[in-house]
Amino acid sequence: MNGLMQDWPLLCHKLLDHAAIQHGHREVVSRSVEGPIMRTTYAEIRQKALKIAQKLQREGYKPGDRVATLAWNTARHLESWYGIMGMGGVYHTLNPRLFPDQIAWIMNHAEDKALFVDLTFLPIVEKIADKVPSLKQVIVLTDAAHMPKTSLTNAVAYEEWLADADGDFRWLALDENAAAGMCYTSGTTGDPKGVLYSHRSNVLHAMIAALPDAMGVSSRDVILPVVPMFHANAWGLAQSSPMVGAKLVMPGAKLDGASIYELLNTEKVTFTAAVPTVWLMLLQFLEETGNKLPYLKKVVIGGSACPRAMTKKFQDAYGVEVIHAWGMTEMSPLGTLGTMKPETADLTGEARLDVQQKQGYTPFGVEMKVTDDENRELPWDGKTFGRLKVRGPAVASSYYGGAGKEQFDADGWFDTGDVAHIDENGYMEITDRAKDVIKSGGEWISTIALENLAVGHPDVAEAAAIGIAHPKWDERPLLVVVPKAGKSPTKDELLGFMQGKIAKWWLPDDVVLVKEIPHTATGKIQKTTLRDTFKDYKLPTA
Ligand code: AMP
Numbered sequence: 001m002n003g004l005m006q007d008w009p010l011l012c013h014k015l016l017d018h019a020a021i022q023h024g025h026r027e028v029v030s031r032s033v034e035g036p037i038m039r040t041t042y043a044e045i046r047q048k049a050l051k052i053a054q055k056l057q058r059e060g061y062k063p064g065d066r067v068a069t070l071a072w073n074t075a076r077h078l079e080s081w082y083g084i085m086g087m088g089g090v091y092h093t094l095n096p097r098l099f100p101d102q103i104a105w106i107m108n109h110a111e112d113k114a115l116f117v118d119l120t121f122l123p124i125v126e127k128i129a130d131k132v133p134s135l136k137q138v139i140v141l142t143d144a145a146h147m148p149k150t151s152l153t154n155a156v157a158y159e160e161w162l163a164d165a166d167g168d169f170r171w172l173a174l175d176e177n178a179a180a181g182m183c184y185t186s187g188t189t190g191d192p193k194g195v196l197y198s199h200r201s202n203v204l205h206a207m208i209a210a211l212p213d214a215m216g217v218s219s220r221d222v223i224l225p226v227v228p229m230f231h232a233n234a235w236g237l238a239q240s241s242p243m244v245g246a247k248l249v250m251p252g253a254k255l256d257g258a259s260i261y262e263l264l265n266t267e268k269v270t271f272t273a274a275v276p277t278v279w280l281m282l283l284q285f286l287e288e289t290g291n292k293l294p295y296l297k298k299v300v301i302g303g304s305a306c307p308r309a310m311t312k313k314f315q316d317a318y319g320v321e322v323i324h325a326w327g328m329t330e331m332s333p334l335g336t337l338g339t340m341k342p343e344t345a346d347l348t349g350e351a352r353l354d355v356q357q358k359q360g361y362t363p364f365g366v367e368m369k370v371t372d373d374e375n376r377e378l379p380w381d382g383k384t385f386g387r388l389k390v391r392g393p394a395v396a397s398s399y400y401g402g403a404g405k406e407q408f409d410a411d412g413w414f415d416t417g418d419v420a421h422i423d424e425n426g427y428m429e430i431t432d433r434a435k436d437v438i439k440s441g442g443e444w445i446s447t448i449a450l451e452n453l454a455v456g457h458p459d460v461a462e463a464a465a466i467g468i469a470h471p472k473w474d475e476r477p478l479l480v481v482v483p484k485a486g487k488s489p490t491k492d493e494l495l496g497f498m499q500g501k502i503a504k505w506w507l508p509d510d511v512v513l514v515k516e517i518p519h520t521a522t523g524k525i526q527k528t529t530l531r532d533t534f535k536d537y538k539l540p541t542a
Contacts, residue, residue: 009176010203013049013086015242017171020046023219023245029267030074031252031259033118034146040075042242045082051165052083053172058165059137061113063088063172066182068112070094070103070121073229073250076141076158078238080116081229085180085199088172092182093230096121097521104128106184106192107135109401116141116158119148120253126151176200182400183232185329186522194400195329197233205332205394206239208365213339215300215323217271219245222295224263226251226274227303231522232333235273235300235325246271257285268295273325275303275523276310280461283313293318300325300337304524305430305448307455308357326359326430328416332394335368335416336360336428343425357452358429359420366392368428369413370420382423385431385444389413419444436527438467439475445506447477447527450498454479457497459487464517464525465508468537476539479508480530482517489513509539 019026024043032038040048061067067084069091071077084091092110094103103124107115111134117125118141125138129152138152143159180199184192197205209215215236217223223246225237233239241248249267251260255274260282263269279301286293299314302325311322327333338360340347347355362368370378370386378386391412398408407415419432431437431446438445447465454463462482467475483489491511498507512534518526 009174010200011171011174011176012180012199012202012239013082013171015203015206015239016042016046016049016082019242019245023242026219026245026247028075028078028248028250029263030076030250031254031263032074033072033120033253034142038075042245045075045079047167048079048162049082049086050167050169050171051162052080053087054165054167054169055162056083056089056114057087057169061087061089063174064090064179065114066090066092066110066112068092068094068107068110068115069117069230070096070125071116071118071141071229072120072253073225073234074118074141074252075248075250077116077118077229078248078250080141081181081238086169086171088174088178090179090182090196093233095184095186095228095230095521096124098186100124100127102192104131106194107132109192110182110184110194113137114139118253119146122148122150122152122155129154174199176203181233183230183329186520186524191403193403195396196400197332197394201332201394202233202236202239204365205233205236205334206243208363208394209236209334210240210244211363213341214334214337214363215240215271215273216298216339217241217244217246221246221271222249222267222269223247224249224251224260224267224269224272226255226260226272226278231303232327232329235302235327235333237273255281257281257283261285261291264293264296265291270295270297271300272296272298273300273302276301276306277519277523279310279314283310286318293320296320298323302326302359303522305359305452306357307452308353309456311353311356322356324356324359326428330396330414330416331366331390331392334363334394335366335390336362338427341425344427355427358423358427361426361428362390365394366390368422370422375409378421380422380424380426382427382429383421385419385421385446387434388416388418388420388428388430390416419446433527436466438465438477440467440470440477440505441473443505445477449502450477450479450506450508451525453498453501454481454494457489457494459483459489460494461485462517464527464530466527466531466534468509468534468539470509470539470542476541477506477508478534478537478539479511480517480534481511481513482515483513509541
């Protein structure tokens with residue numbers, strides 16, 4: 001027997017409808033790519049999105065067409081997403097930090113038909129446009145006055161393009177399982193793989209993200225998503241914010257400490273989210289200037305492990321609660337968040353930091369387990385680590401075009417490629433990417449544990465641990481360190497600092513100081529490049 005409730009499909013544009021009806025005057029503030037701060041509202045964004053949908057349809061785009069975006073976080077980018085989805089199209093976020101040829105490869109794989117692009121990235125498009133035969137039209141996210149000369153024959157300024165649309169359009173009545181968005185994984189090994197979100201998965205993910213014990217956002221929040229919309233859906237904030245009606249502050253192209261601080265302060269931001277490297281810049285700026293964060297209440301940190309020292313600094317020096325989060329493009333992306341349960345809520349000091357160093361527990365809608373290589377489930381004891389597998393309504397069921405089949409099993413579990421353990425309270429801790437873990441004498445050493453510990457040293461800005469070939473132990477850890485400006489800690493000082501805080505045999509065999517550690521297009525330490533740089537390195541113990 002079926003229930004007798006209404007069939008109300010979970011469609012992304014309903015999020016914007018809701019925001020426009022209940023929170024129509026709520027501001028969306030952007031640092032525009034042209035420079036000045038621009039202010040709009042959810043009601044205006046909805047009107048703009050209707051015009052975009054109307055124009056796309058008029059120009060012959062069909063439901064299911066992929067429409068790419070290559071843009072910073074701004075109101076115009078947000079409008080584009082909703083306009084594309086509202087006519088049944090699929091927004092496809094491109095990561096401008098990739099090499100132009102990789103972007104062209106991804107666009108061809110997705111067969112993108114149109115592209116919304118920021119002024120900043122127009123030169124990239126000029127370079128690759130003739131390598132993407134499917135691309136019919138380039139819409140430059142600016143007005144006629146700022147439209148530069150371009151070698152592209154099919155480019156038009158966004159505001160000019162929209163000028164003859166009146167927005168008299170009805171969102172398409174779509175199936176909630178229709179594709180809504182697309183994002184390719186960064187692909188540090190092999191070709192990038194496409195993840196195809198549905199309307200249903202995006203809406204459910206937005207609800208999951210907003211839950212009190214997940215990100216916990218409301219209409220009274222002012223949300224600054226520093227995490228780009230081109231990186232894993234801006235962690236759902238482009239959907240959760242209109243869902244709850246929160247004021248949005250979009251940082252545009254300027255992500256340095258001073259620029260982010262300016263927005264946090266002038267717009268009275270209460271909630272923000274980004275990868276650790278962004279917060280490194282902000283904390284450095286605060287230290288140099290002596291500025292404080294009077295309005296900010298919560299910061300979500302993920303994408304790579306949040307160093308303990310960073311959590312401590314935010315909480316102790318600035319009174320900002322840190323939520324450590326883990327996720328993946330394939331998970332829309334939220335997987336776990338490190339908020340407190342009754343079992344952990346009363347912990348203070350180092351014991352609380354011990355919990356916060358873990359990546360947290362799954363909200364409703366995400367299931368997880370760790371298994372050994374024979375797919376046997378491992379106990380939740382806080383120490384036995386293995387392959388982390390997940391499933392849920394906002395987790396990919398396959399990649400676009402069928403690549404990477406081996407990562408999905410018959411019971412619907414997706415193998416994340418991460419190595420982790422889970423404790424008695426359900427808190428998961430990532431110890432490594434499966435391909436980065438250091439194998440010493442048949443045992444595994446967690447590179448993340450070494451890195452977290454090393455950045456706790458006052459002279460260390462960033463650290464990376466990699467395995468170096470060793471005649472006796474197979475591999476041993478080398479610690480690569482970027483010192484803070486003006487500092488040059490010695491190997492003995494650093495190892496002395498780490499000693500006693502980890503198993504003795506985990507201590508790195510050597511330490512090298514470098515000016516810079518390479519990062520991937522999504523801000524993670526590029527271990528493949530580092531391993532390549534140090535492939536002939538001779539450890540003193542070898
Ligand atoms: P992406 O799809 O680019 O977001 O990358 C996902 C991967 O980033 C995960 O599989 C993890 O390896 C890594 N990652 C994300 N969040 C964290 C975190 N909080 N701690 C450690 N690794 C993380």
